[in-house]
Amino acid sequence: MQSNTTCGAESIAQPSLSIKHVPLAAVASLVEEKPLAPHENLNPNDLQRKTKALLDEYFNVRLLDEALLCVEELKSQSYHPEVVKEAISIALDKSSPCVEPVSKLLEHMLIKKLFTPRDIGTGCLLYDALLDDVSIDLPKAPNNFGEIIGRLVLAGGLDFKQVKEILKKMEDDMYQKAMFDAAMRIVSSNPSGQGLLDSSAFEVEACRSLF
DSSP states (O other): OOTTOOTTOOOOOOOOOOOOOOOTHHHHTTSOOOOOOOOOSOOHHHHHHHHHHHHHHHHHHOOHHHHHHHHHTTOOGGGHHHHHHHHHHHHHHSSSOOHHHHHHHHHHHHHTTSSOHHHHHHHHHHHHHHHHHHHHHOTTHHHHHHHHHHHHHHHTSOOHHHHHHHHHTOOOHHHHHHHHHHHHHHHHTSTTHHHHHHHTHHHHHHHHTTO
């Protein structure tokens, strides 16, 4: 995303895990209802290629506004959950997982109202559906994903009802606990976190009851 790089340009792709495709429709019903806009200009292959290129570039240069512009130029609101999923996947697949950079990226998209909480929640569910397989090669992925979840809860992108749905999609109770503990550690360490935990006490306990 440097000045001499266009949003649609290819970059050297970082390795990322692509274990299986999870249909968006399979998880969309688990978050708040809102009609999705159709893909406007690009076919799915082009969207995936351009998304990976802009995310690779973001993780290299860390320019939030440039990343925002490139996602806007995809002109595909219905693809935003896939961007969320892909951002998390690429971030956690790196040799030094980029928990903070990807959290800042998603928070920025949320603050600027490009992404909605629905986009964030559905994207997290899409990544979560891969997590049991991902964790075989990346055993720290549940913990790192949990830290991202915690930051998104603090940013207002997720609530604990959605966290519960994410946990329910995980098959391994050790991964569930690792993810939830990491999320709780992030939330409770923030000055505003205790208020969130108090107001969400019922859902927090419902999360704990799953493992």
